Amino acid sequence: MADQWDSIDRYLREKGVRIGTPTRGQTVGGRHAMISNHYFGDARDYGVHDSDAAGVARALELIALQPHGPISKLYFSRQTHSLRMGKDCSDLSTPT
Numbered sequence: 001m002a003d004q005w006d007s008i009d010r011y012l013r014e015k016g017v018r019i020g021t022p023t024r025g026q027t028v029g030g031r032h033a034m035i036s037n038h039y040f041g042d043a044r045d046y047g048v049h050d051s052d053a054a055g056v057a058r059a060l061e062l063i064a065l066q067p068h069g070p071i072s073k074l075y076f077s078r079q080t081h082s083l084r085m086g087k088d089c090s091d092l093s094t095p096t
Helices: 002-014 053-064
Strands: 073-075 082-084
Touching (some): 002 053
16 A cells, blocks of 8 residues: 555545645654554545645545455544445444
């Protein structure tokens, strides 16, 4: 997954979605859970201050809905809609 972030960012920019340059804390660093996929390069946060996070979630939703697609989990904290492994998991109270 780590090698696909450039392609995903390019896709978002081509769709006209504003995204900022990721910080180390948004990719492989930060204060995530000890078992977070961030530390393996498999997770990425898009900030709400330098990115259109809602636009990112909308643009990536169709990709995340694919059961075997490149995005296994998609969360947007300012909405209650969450996807995991291509399935709606909005009823989950805590992202895993």
